[in-house]
Amino acid sequence: MSLRRIFAMMRKEVIQIWRDPLSLLVIFAMPIVQLIIYGYGVNLDIKHIPLCVYDRDATQTSQDLLKHFQATDYFSIVHVGGSYRDIVQRIDRGACTVAVVVPPQFSEDLQAHGQAPVQALLDASDSNTASIGMGYALSIVQAYSQGVQIEWQQRNGMPPATPNVTFQPRTWFNEDLESMANIVPGVVAMVMAVVGAFLTSLTIAREWERGTMEQLIATPVRKLEIQIGKLIPYFVIGMMDTALCAGAAVWWFGVPFRGSWSVLFACSALFLIVVLSLGYLFSVTAKTQLAASQFALLTTLLPTFLLSGFIFPIDQMPVFVQWITRILPARYYVSILRNIFLKGTPVRILAENILALGIIAVLLIIRATRAFQKRLE
Amino acid sequence: MSGSEASVVVEDLTKRFGTFVAVDSISFQAHRGEIFGFLGPNGAGKSTTIRILCGLLLPSSGQARVAGVDVAREPELVRQQIGYMSQKFSLYNDLKVIENLRFFAGLYSVPAKVLPERLAWALHMAGLEGREQTPTRDLAVGWKQRLALGCAVLHRPPIVFLDEPTSGVDPVSRRKFWELIQQMVSEGITVFVTTHYMDEAEYCNRLVLIDRGRIVAMGTPTELKTRSLKGQLLLVECEPLGPGLEALHEAPGVLDAAVFGSSLHATVADAQGAMPGIRAALEARGLKVGRLEQIPPSLEDVFVNLTAARDSKPGRAA
Numbered sequence: 007m008s009l010r011r012i013f014a015m016m017r018k019e020v021i022q023i024w025r026d027p028l029s030l031l032v033i034f035a036m037p038i039v040q041l042i043i044y045g046y047g048v049n050l051d052i053k054h055i056p057l058c059v060y061d062r063d064a065t066q067t068s069q070d071l072l073k074h075f076q077a078t079d080y081f082s083i084v085h086v087g088g089s090y091r092d093i094v095q096r097i098d099r100g101a102c103t104v105a106v107v108v109p110p111q112f113s114e115d116l117q118a119h120g121q122a123p124v125q126a127l128l129d130a131s132d133s134n135t136a137s138i139g140m141g142y143a144l145s146i147v148q149a150y151s152q153g154v155q156i157e158w159q160q161r162n163g164m165p166p167a168t169p170n171v172t173f174q175p176r177t178w179f180n181e182d183l184e185s186m187a188n189i190v191p192g193v194v195a196m197v198m199a200v201v202g203a204f205l206t207s208l209t210i211a212r213e214w215e216r217g218t219m220e221q222l223i224a225t226p227v228r229k230l231e232i233q234i235g236k237l238i239p240y241f242v243i244g245m246m247d248t249a250l251c252a253g254a255a256v257w258w259f260g261v262p263f264r265g266s267w268s269v270l271f272a273c274s275a276l277f278l279i280v281v282l283s284l285g286y287l288f289s290v291t292a293k294t295q296l297a298a299s300q301f302a303l304l305t306t307l308l309p310t311f312l313l314s315g316f317i318f319p320i321d322q323m324p325v326f327v328q329w330i331t332r333i334l335p336a337r338y339y340v341s342i343l344r345n346i347f348l349k350g351t352p353v354r355i356l357a358e359n360i361l362a363l364g365i366i367a368v369l370l371i372i373r374a375t376r377a378f379q380k381r382l383e
Numbered sequence: 384m385s386g387s388e389a390s391v392v393v394e395d396l397t398k399r400f401g402t403f404v405a406v407d408s409i410s411f412q413a414h415r416g417e418i419f420g421f422l423g424p425n426g427a428g429k430s431t432t433i434r435i436l437c438g439l440l441l442p443s444s445g446q447a448r449v450a451g452v453d454v455a456r457e458p459e460l461v462r463q464q465i466g467y468m469s470q471k472f473s474l475y476n477d478l479k480v481i482e483n484l485r486f487f488a489g490l491y492s493v494p495a496k497v498l499p500e501r502l503a504w505a506l507h508m509a510g511l512e513g514r515e516q517t518p519t520r521d522l523a524v525g526w527k528q529r530l531a532l533g534c535a536v537l538h539r540p541p542i543v544f545l546d547e548p549t550s551g552v553d554p555v556s557r558r559k560f561w562e563l564i565q566q567m568v569s570e571g572i573t574v575f576v577t578t579h580y581m582d583e584a585e586y587c588n589r590l591v592l593i594d595r596g597r598i599v600a601m602g603t604p605t606e607l608k609t610r611s612l613k614g615q616l617l618l619v620e621c622e623p624l625g626p627g628l629e630a631l632h633e634a635p636g637v638l639d640a641a642v643f644g645s646s647l648h649a650t651v652a653d654a655q656g657a658m659p660g661i662r663a664a665l666e667a668r669g670l671k672v673g674r675l676e677q678i679p680p681s682l683e684d685v686f687v688n689l690t691a692a693r694d695s696k697p698g699r700a701a
Contacts, residue, residue: 014489018478025477217473221531224437224467225490226459380458382439 011227015235019209023239032205037197037247044193045259048317050185053079055139058102060087067113071124074150075106080142093127103129104139120158179348180262187261191343192316194251195336198274199306201244202281203288207302209236210289210378223380233375237282244278245271255347265346269356273346276363277339281306283370290378310336338362390415390542390573391436396445398431405431407596408445413575413589415541418568420587421577422686428596429577430470433546436575437467450542463491466535470546472527474534476520480511483519483534491538505533508563525556532563536572543567545576549583561586581683592686599689608680612688614638615654616680619647619661620673627670634664641687646674648684 023029057075061068075081084102087093093105107125115122126143130136159165180187213219222232252270255261285302292298310316313327314336320328331337338359345355391413398406406428413419421429434440436447438458447454450464474483484502493501506512509529511522522530528548536543545564549557561583564574568588576587584590585604592600592607600611621627624642631640631649636657639650651657654677665672 008492010492011490014486017489018475018482018486021482022475022477216476217469217471218475219473220439220469220471221467221473221534222490224439224462224465224469225487226462226492227490228459380438381441382434383441 007228007231011231012235012238015227015232016238019236019239023205023243029205029208033201033243033247036200037193037250040193040197040200041190041251041254041258044196045186045190045254048185048189050189050317051183052135052138054082055080055104055135055142056084056102057081058085058087058093058096058105059083060090060093060105060107062110063108063112065113067116068108071108071112071147071150072106074146075143078142078146080139080146097127097129100129103132103135104143106143116154120155186259187348188344189317190255190259190261191252191347192314192340193255194248194274194343195277195310195314195316195339196307197247197251198244198278198339199281199310199336200303201247202240202278203285203302203306204299205243206237206240206282206285207288207292207298208295209240210286211292211295211298214293215295220382223382229378229380230375233286233378237286240282240285241275241278244282245274248274248278261347263347264350266351269351270343270346273339273342273356273360273363276360276367277335277342280335280363280367280370283367283374287370287374287377290374306336309334310340313337314340316340332362333366335363335366338366389413390450391419391575392446392448393432393436394446396432396435396447397443398428398435398440399443404596406435406442409591409593409596409598410445411591411598411601413573415573416568416571417588418564418574418576418586420584420590421575421593422579422581422584422587422590422682423577423593424579424690426595427593429579429593430546432593433467433544433575433577437465437544438462463538464540464542466532466538466540466543468528468531468535468543468545468548470550472524472531474519474527474531476518478519479515480506480517480519480522480530481515483530484537487534488537493538501537501539505530505537509533510559525552525559528552528556528560529563532560536567540572542573542575545574547577547579549578549580557583581681581686584682590682592689594690600685604682607682607685611685612650612680614650614652616678616684617649617651617654617658617661617675618678619649619665619675620645621647621665622671622673626668627665630665630668630670631661635660637661639688641684643683648678650684650688 023033059072059075061072072083076083081104085096087096087105090107093107096102097105105127107127109123109125112122112124124147126140128136128140177183210219213222248271256263284306288298288301292301312318313320313323313331313334315331316336320331320337323331342356342359345352389412393412394410395408396406396410397404397408409432421432423429431440435442436449436454438454438461441455449461452460452464454461475486478486481502484505488498488501506515509526509532511517511526511530519527519530532545532548549560552560564576565586568574578584587604589603590601590607591598600607602610619627619631624645624647627647628640628642631637631647636651636653637649638652641648649661658675662672662675
C-alpha cells in the first residue's frame with residue numbers, strides 16, 4: 007500500500023467530482039430537496055378533514071353538538087348544507103370527506119328519552135382517511151354524549167355515574183404524535199443511499215466507458231489503492247450530508263434529539279461503508295454508468311423508501327416481506343436513526359442493529375474488493 | 384539466452400478469446416535500446432500482444448517476460464518498469480494538462496525531489512509549455528498523444544509500449560512523435576511500438592510482421608526487404624490498371640503481382656530477363672505501357688507478398 011498513490015487517486019477523484027455538474031447537484035441540492043419533500047410533503051398526520059354539516063334540527067342543542075366538531079383540528083367545516091341532495095353532491099365531487107347529518111327531532115328526542123341518533127356519511131374511497139375520520143367523529147360524539155348524560159342525570163336528581171374504566175394515555179418519545187418526528191430522521195438514510203450508492207456506482211464504470219481505465223490499470227497502482235482512493239472522497243461527502251440532514255432535522259424541523267451525536271456519526275459511517283461498497287460493486291460489475299446507476303438506485307433508493315420502515319411500518323407488512331427487509335441495510339440504519347433521535351441511546355436495540363449492519367458491511371467489502379481485477383477481461 | 388540484453392522475451396505465446404485465436408504461439412525478443420516494431424493490419428493481434436506484455440490480459444499459454452519478470456505472475460512488478468500508451472486516448476479529458484501529469488506522477492511514485500524537473504521535461508517534450516492549465520479536452524489530437532506519452536514515461540521506465548501511437552494524427556505531428564521516440568531510444572530506453580503505417584515501420588531497428596495472430600516475418604527493415612521477397616521487384620505503369628493486373632498474372636516469369644497506388648508491382652525471379660516478355664504480353668492485349676523498371680522493394684511489398692502467400696494456401700478463410 008502506498009499513501010502516495012492513494013492520495014493521487016483521491017485528489018484526481020475530488021477534481022473530477024468538483025467539475026461534474028451532476029455530481030455537485032446530487033451532493034448539494036439533492037439532500038435539500040429530499041428534506042423539503044419528506045419534511046413538508048409527506049405528512050401522515052390526518053388533520054383538517056373537510057366536513058359538511060346538515061342541521062335538520064336547527065336548535066340550540068344541535069348547534070352545540072356541531073360546535074364540538076368545529077372546535078377540533080381534525081375537521082374543518084367547509085359547508086353547511088341545505089338538503090340531502092346538496093350534501094351527496096358535495097361528497098360525490100370530493101369537496102368533503104365526511105358529512106354529519108343531525109335529524110329533525112334531535113333535541114326533542116334527547117330531552118324525552120336521553121337518546122338520539124346522528125348520521126355520518128363518509129367518502130371511503132381513501133379508506134385510511136375515512137376510517138380515521140370515522141374514529142375522530144366517533145370520539146367527538148362520545149365526548150359530547152357523556153356531557154349530555156351527566157347533565158341529564160343531574161336534572162333528574164340522579165347522582166352522576168362515574169365511568170368504570172378511565173383511559174389515561176401517555177405518549178412517549180414522540181409526545182406530540184408528529185409524524186414528522188418519525189420521518190425526518192429517516193431522510194438521512196435516503197440521502198446517504200443516493201449519495202453513497204448512486205455516485206459511487208458511476209465512479210468505476212465511468213473509467214471503463216471513457217477508456218481511461220486501460221491507462222489506469224497499466225500503472226503500478228494496486229486495486230485496493232484505487233478502491234480506497236476513490237471511495238474516501240465519497241465517504242467524506244456522505245458524512246457532510248449526514249451532518250446537513252441531521253442538523254436540519256433538529257434545528258429546522260424541530261425533531262427531538264436525545265441520543266449522542268458521536269454515536270449517530272459512528273453508525274452513519276458504518277452505513278455509509280455499506281452503501282459505498284454496494285455502489286462500488288455495481289460499478290465494477292456493470293461497466294457502464296447507466297446500468298450501474300440503475301442497479302444502485304433499484305437496490306438502495308427504492309427499498310429504503312418502501313421497505314426500510316422509513317414511511318411504512320415493517321410490522322404491518324406481510325410476513326414474507328418482513329423477511330426480505332432483514333437483508334436490507336437501510337432497515338437497520340433507519341431503526342438506529344429513530345432510536346438515537348427520539349429515544350436516546352438504548353444500547354440493546356442499537357447493538358442489534360449495529361451488529362446486523364456490521365455483518366452486511368464486512369460481506370460487501372469482501373465482495374466489492376474481490377470483484378475488481380486489474381485486467382481487461 | 385542473453386538475459387541482460389533482452390528487454391522483452393516472448394515464448395510460444397497464445398491468446399484465445401473463446402474459439403477465436405487472437406495470438407497464435409508467437410515467439411520473439413526485443414533488445415535493450417532498440418525500437419522494436421510490431422507491424423500488421425487491424426485485427427492482426429498487435430494490441431492483444433501488447434496488452435499481455437503490460438499485464439492487462441492473461442496469456443492462454445506460453446510465457447512473456449518483461450525486464451526479466453514473468454508478466455502473468457508479477458504484473459505489478461512489471462508495471463513499475465514500463466510505460467504504456469493505449470491505442471485509444473485514455474487520459475482524463477476533464478483534468479487540466481498539469482493535473483493529468485501530476486496524477487500519473489503520483490501513481491508511478493515519482494520522487495518529490497525530481498518531480499518539478501520531470502514535469503517540466505514532459506511539458507517541454509509534449510510542446511505544452513505555458514499550456515499547463517489548459518483542459519485536456521481542448522487539446523488537438525497530436526498534442527494529446529504527446530501528453531499521453533509524457534504521462535507514460537514520467538517515471539523514466541526502461542521499456543515503453545506504444546499501441547498505435549500515431550493513428551489519427553496528422554503527418555507533421557506524426558513525424559514529431561517519431562522524433563520523440565528516437566530521442567528516448569538514444570537515452571537507452573527500449574521502445575516497443577505497434578503500427579499499421581508501413582512508412583513508420585522504416586523507423587524501427589527491428590520488426591515483426593504479424594498477420595491473423597501469427598508472425599509472418601521478423602528482422603531489420605533491410606533484412607526483410609532483401610530476404611523475405613523471393614525474387615526481384617518490377618514497377619509497371621500501364622493503362623488501364625485492371626486488365627493490366629490480369630495480364631501481368633499471366634505474363635511469363637511473373638511470380639506475383641499487385642496494385643500499388645496508380646501503378647503495378649510484379650515479383651519476378653530475374654528482372655532483366657523478364658522485362659521484354661512482360662512488355663510484350665501487355666502490349667499484346669492493347670494496353671498502353673509506361674515505365675517498366677526494377678525497383679528496391681518497400682516494406683509494403685514485403686508485407687503484401689508474405690500475406691498473399693498465406694492467403695493462397697489451401698483452406699484459407701474467405
